[in-house]
Amino acid sequence: METETQGKLAGRTVLVTGGSSGLGAAVVQGVLSAGGNAVVLDVSAASGSNGNGSRRAGFALDVSDPRAVPDVVASAADAFGGLDAVVTAAGIDRCGRLEDVAPGDWDKVIGVNLLGTASVVRAAMPWLKRSANGRVVTVASTLGLRALPEATAYCASKFGVIGFSRALAAETRGQIGVTTLIPGGMNTAFFDDREEKYKPSDPSSLNDPAQVADAVLFALGQPKGCEIRELLICPSGEDSWP
DSSP states (O other), X not given: OHHHHHHHHTTOEEEEXXXXXXXXXXXXXXXXXXXXXXXXXXXXXXXXXXXXXXXXXXXEOOTTOTTTHHHHHHHHHHXXXXXXXXXXXXXXXXXXXXXXXXXXXXXXXXXXXXXHHHHHHHHHHHHHHHSXXXXXXXXXXXXXXXXXXXXXXXXXXHHHHHHHHHHHHHHTTTTSEEEEEEEOOBSSGGGTTSOGGGSOSOGGGSBOHHHHHHHHHHHHTSOTTOOOOEEEEOOTTOSSOO
């Protein structure tokens, strides 16, 4: 993918939520490898840049905090003189039956996955519209298309991301590009803190996040006026789709 995207992402600044781990970290690495600038927004992000002339900067942020998002996004844009793209890879889950998941935990999933997505995109919109080829890639899930039991919060948030993204694409038609990424299972730390019954039986069968990140870079690298509206990527044995 580096060869295909090198000229298309060179010098462009991509803001990635959840960029310290998993898919977000893979996207950051892909952007840097393709000659772009990467801005990481994450609760565990190291603040600042990696040194003089660095093409990577990090800002600590809980995307579910709507009061903090605008200022942090503005600081991120100032660090590179603007933003050309946003990838909303931050995501959490709290598994269990509706009556067994604490209300605060349930709300936090919605806050990070759905409201955080909208808050960051909203805050970045002025810079994206000024970019020569502003783009947004939202990260949904196959569980935004198919519901499973004991996943009410996650399904609600990811169904919401798909609806938000489709409406955003219609609203900003001709101004910015909007792609909804719909990934299946990826071999990341996302499952580490779950009870065994909620973990994949064979993590090795899941997609490498670097492979999914290649698809994100492909969407980001499209010429202005060419839109990839949705990308569904899953392991060949994925059981959460269709």
